[in-house]
Amino acid sequence: MINNTELEEREYLEEIKEKLLISLRRVDDRVKEFSAELQKNKEYIYEHQSGMDEADMVAAGQSINRMAFTGESAVARRRKLIKLRESPYFGRIDFYTGGDTDAIYIGLHTFFDESTRKSLIYDWRAPISSMFYDFELGDAWYTTPSGKAEGQITLKRQYRIRDGRMEFMIENAVSILDDVLQEELSKSSDDRMKNIVATIQRDQNAVIRNETARVMIIQGVAGSGKTSIALHRIAFLLYRFRDTIAAKDILIISPNKVFADYISSVLPELGEEHIPEIGMEELAAQLLDDKFKFQSFFDQVSILLNKPNAGYTARIRFKSSFEFLSRLNQFLIYIENNYFTFAELRVAGTVVPFPFIEERFKAYHRIPLLRRFPEVAKDIQQYVRNSVQRKLNGREKTQIWEAVPRMFKISNVIDLYKDFYDWLKSPELFVMDLGTLEYADVFPLIYFKIRLEGLQTSHNHIKHLLVDEMQDYTPVQYAVLTRLFHCKKTILGDPSQTVNPYSSSSTETIEQVFPQAITVKLFRSYRSTLEIIRFAQGISPNPQIIPMERHGELPVVKGFNNNSEEIEYIRERLMQFKNSGFQSMGILCKTQEQADTVYGELRSAGGVHLLSTDSTAFTTGVTITTVHLSKGLEFDEVIVPFSSANNYHTDVDKSILYIACTRAMHQLTLTYSKEISIYIRV
Numbered sequence: 001m002i003n004n005t006e007l008e009e010r011e012y013l014e015e016i017k018e019k020l021l022i023s024l025r026r027v028d029d030r031v032k033e034f035s036a037e038l039q040k041n042k043e044y045i046y047e048h049q050s051g052m053d054e055a056d057m058v059a060a061g062q063s064i065n066r067m068a069f070t071g072e073s074a075v076a077r078r079r080k081l082i083k084l085r086e087s088p089y090f091g092r093i094d095f096y097t098g099g100d101t102d103a104i105y106i107g108l109h110t111f112f113d114e115s116t117r118k119s120l121i122y123d124w125r126a127p128i129s130s131m132f133y134d135f136e137l138g139d140a141w142y143t144t145p146s147g148k149a150e151g152q153i154t155l156k157r158q159y160r161i162r163d164g165r166m167e168f169m170i171e172n173a174v175s176i177l178d179d180v181l182q183e184e185l186s187k188s189s190d191d192r193m194k195n196i197v198a199t200i201q202r203d204q205n206a207v208i209r210n211e212t213a214r215v216m217i218i219q220g221v222a223g224s225g226k227t228s229i230a231l232h233r234i235a236f237l238l239y240r241f242r243d244t245i246a247a248k249d250i251l252i253i254s255p256n257k258v259f260a261d262y263i264s265s266v267l268p269e270l271g272e273e274h275i276p277e278i279g280m281e282e283l284a285a286q287l288l289d290d291k292f293k294f295q296s297f298f299d300q301v302s303i304l305l306n307k308p309n310a311g312y313t314a315r316i317r318f319k320s321s322f323e324f325l326s327r328l329n330q331f332l333i334y335i336e337n338n339y340f341t342f343a344e345l346r347v348a349g350t351v352v353p354f355p356f357i358e359e360r361f362k363a364y365h366r367i368p369l370l371r372r373f374p375e376v377a378k379d380i381q382q383y384v385r386n387s388v389q390r391k392l393n394g395r396e397k398t399q400i401w402e403a404v405p406r407m408f409k410i411s412n413v414i415d416l417y418k419d420f421y422d423w424l425k426s427p428e429l430f431v432m433d434l435g436t437l438e439y440a441d442v443f444p445l446i447y448f449k450i451r452l453e454g455l456q457t458s459h460n461h462i463k464h465l466l467v468d469e470m471q472d473y474t475p476v477q478y479a480v481l482t483r484l485f486h487c488k489k490t491i492l493g494d495p496s497q498t499v500n501p502y503s504s505s506s507t508e509t510i511e512q513v514f515p516q517a518i519t520v521k522l523f524r525s526y527r528s529t530l531e532i533i534r535f536a537q538g539i540s541p542n543p544q545i546i547p548m549e550r551h552g553e554l555p556v557v558k559g560f561n562n563n564s565e566e567i568e569y570i571r572e573r574l575m576q577f578k579n580s581g582f583q584s585m586g587i588l589c590k591t592q593e594q595a596d597t598v599y600g601e602l603r604s605a606g607g608v609h610l611l612s613t614d615s616t617a618f619t620t621g622v623t624i625t626t627v628h629l630s631k632g633l634e635f636d637e638v639i640v641p642f643s644s645a646n647n648y649h650t651d652v653d654k655s656i657l658y659i660a661c662t663r664a665m666h667q668l669t670l671t672y673s674k675e676i677s678i679y680i681r682v
Helices: 006-051 054-086 127-134 176-185 202-208 226-240 257-262 280-287 297-306 310-319 322-338 354-363 373-388 394-406 413-423 439-453 475-484 507-513 530-539 563-578 592-605 651-661
Strands: 091-096 101-107 111-113 118-123 138-144 147-162 165-171 215-220 250-253 345-347 350-352 464-467 488-493 518-522 556-560 584-589 608-610 621-626 635-640 664-673
Touching (some): 006 054, 006 111, 118 127, 127 138, 127 202, 202 226, 215 226, 215 507, 297 310, 297 439, 310 322, 322 439, 322 475, 350 373, 373 394, 413 439, 475 507, 530 664, 563 584, 563 635, 584 592, 592 621, 651 664
Parallel strands (some): 101 118, 215 488, 215 518, 584 621, 635 664
Antiparallel strands (some): 091 101, 091 147, 111 118, 138 147, 345 350
8 A cells, every 4th residue: 555654645745746846837838838839820920911811811810729729728727736736635545446456546636647647636526536425445336438346445534735735634534524524614714615525425426426417406404515516516517528518508597796706716616617607687687688677586575574565475475376377378378369360451452361361370389479470471471472473562561561460469578468467357466666577577577578479599508507596486487497498407495595485486396397307405504503503493493404513602692772782782793703713704684774774883893894786796804784695605603683573573584584593604693672583582
């Protein structure tokens, strides 16, 4: 066995670092060489372009493109080598197959000895590396292109190497990953989500490496790492299918820009390019061609938190149901059969009989209804031409093209959508104040538009769609996504973390939309201490949650006479935080107005940031924001102000309070004035 002792391991690390340095220097030379040659070719073309024909120009352009691509590959390789120099590997398994025993070192990226062509470090996504996550000492196997490779793991080690220095080495323990995991979880949070390759658990590894699922639903409790797992899954798929899929072929639907920024470093850390992301509202604006003003989901939740009313709630609840989607589909069939008044048409002395018009209209049933008019008009035009044996003049053509749409009762989507509620005999369910659509109407209108007009732009280039916060999307929204994106999908979320229980979707609801989906449920929570998880469970119980055995301080609940006293107490906690060694504190408020107020009171303390819907980045320090915008984020310490009976008392408030508490990793404090919320047990 090579590198038997810790001393030998440390010496081997220095050897690997030296080899990495040599490779890095070679790549640097190649990058300089390509850069110089590229510049030389550009100068040559500039100087000789007057004497070059078109074929020469094309050939020269192709040569430059090839050179640029090769240079970019070299730069990407350089980035990976720099990363490996800092931390070449985190794990090792010795695999015995009946002959020699191979020492498999596992890191972020592959590295091989160019002289011997032997792999010195295996990418964590390589098939052989899967054994590190899936097996302890003893029998093990991994899949190769030619079948299953079986053998025995005779040694298993895990390392922490930072800045090229080995901090520790753990050997052969059954709980080897758990030991390192506990160490990682006890640390402070950062301003970015980090990769978890060194601590991936067996159940997580199965999700990450699933290659076959057309749709994978990841339901994970708060702190289960579902977003991180989904991103590592994307990194694995990019590695596994690197010849057919690239970062630009993947799209992430993200809840907001702050969260998108928070997760933005994970894939680059894993050596992959940045993945495009889009929010649901941004997607909606594109699909509606920016022709309609509409509420955002944040606006909807704000109304429910600040000034809820029964009518608004009822509209949201109905439009978030499967029944609503079913009624939309029924109405679309009704339109098809009842909104045409077929009549004969007289043009150029020729009568075009209404059965012919009706037959041509139905012949185009595969074309969206409002897109059939031009096709039917062309057929009528040909019918008349055949009859009169001449070309039609402009007036006769105009007569046909104007007559066909007039046979249809309504010819624009918004009026048809309004008519839907008359058909339901519930016109009060559609409210459009000052030309602004309620958020609950945005995606039903888009669904109508797609069904009636078709898609103006294709999304066929997207080969994998990742949807986060799945519980916040309705059946109609999923119906729209299904029609937009025909690719494989990874959908993740937690029904317990909905900011709007009136429009939330359960896992079972999403499975109805995607009956072919494979569903994975993650119940182990890694983020919060056992004490914080138990406290959150008192607000919204989930008997299936499995907390990590990591202990910390009991959550603190403090009562005051008024809000001013609460603010003063929070100011004191803020000062203590600055000397605590923690990196992040979240002061999480129910509404944006409350967050603005707290920020106004505390901003003078320095190092305090306000997050709003206009924010695009997440930073460490003290963050004041709404619970809604904190979804997916985590903080070393969380303070929830104004946890009073008059502030947290509805079903929506209960969900909000649960989400707020589950953002805390190490410390949780709730303050209230006079009477505490009914949802908080002390």
